[in-house]
Amino acid sequence: MEDKKWEEWGGVYMIQNNVNNKFYVGSTSNFVKRFILHRHLLRRNKHHSPHLQAAWNKYGEDSFTFMRLCVVENNELRLAIEQSYLDYLRPAYNVSPTAVSSMGIKRSEETQAKMREAQRRPERMAIAREVGKRPKSEEQKARIAASHIGLRPTEETRAKLRESSAKRWARPEEREKIRQARLKERDKKR
Numbered sequence: 495m496e497d498k499k500w501e502e503w504g505g506v507y508m509i510q511n512n513v514n515n516k517f518y519v520g521s522t523s524n525f526v527k528r529f530i531l532h533r534h535l536l537r538r539n540k541h542h543s544p545h546l547q548a549a550w551n552k553y554g555e556d557s558f559t560f561m562r563l564c565v566v567e568n569n570e571l572r573l574a575i576e577q578s579y580l581d582y583l584r585p586a587y588n589v590s591p592t593a594v595s596s597m598g599i600k601r602s603e604e605t606q607a608k609m610r611e612a613q614r615r616p617e618r619m620a621i622a623r624e625v626g627k628r629p630k631s632e633e634q635k636a637r638i639a640a641s642h643i644g645l646r647p648t649e650e651t652r653a654k655l656r657e658s659s660a661k662r663w664a665r666p667e668e669r670e671k672i673r674q675a676r677l678k679e680r681d682k683k684r
Contacts (some may be wrong), residue, residue, distance in 0.1 A: 519586035
């Protein structure tokens with residue numbers, strides 16, 4: 495576990511309603527990604543647990559706490575520990591009383607094609623674009639900038655960037671767009 499950052503750790507977690515103390519228990523191979531996914535689904539009113547979704551809608555996002563119960567790297571052991579939490583705590587928001595994982599499931603070509611198509615739907619694309627446009631706090635911007643310090647793109651990446659840039663500059667409309675932007679910038683400085 496030492497070679498991973500804490501954000502990448504996996505284990506068993508809980509989503510607790512601070513108003514009525516009911517909760518949801520789950521397991522993951524990456525806490526941060528899973529918490530982001532839960533919050534995204536709950537905000538979009540698309541969570542798989544109707545009880546958790548109803549409580550989220552009723553009490554609001556600020557009434558919930560996401561917490562790690564234990565860190566477990568081994569997949570089989572993680573499911574066993576999650577199952578023991580489910581058996582002992584009997585969480586109100588879990589749909590299934592059994593801990594299951596979709597890791598290692600081989601889906602048919604047809605199912606994979608359906609999943610790809612679902613990701614390409616216009617409403618999904620709009621959500622993805624909207625997420626990218628959300629304003630970032632100064633703290634988030636600083637963390638992102640700090641994470642890029644010292645990183646150098648590989649030679650392959652640099653070649654791709656050169657090729658992409660050359661293609662853009664080859665189009666007259668692109669050159670004119672850049673020229674106009676530079677003129678606008680020059681006029682602002684005057």
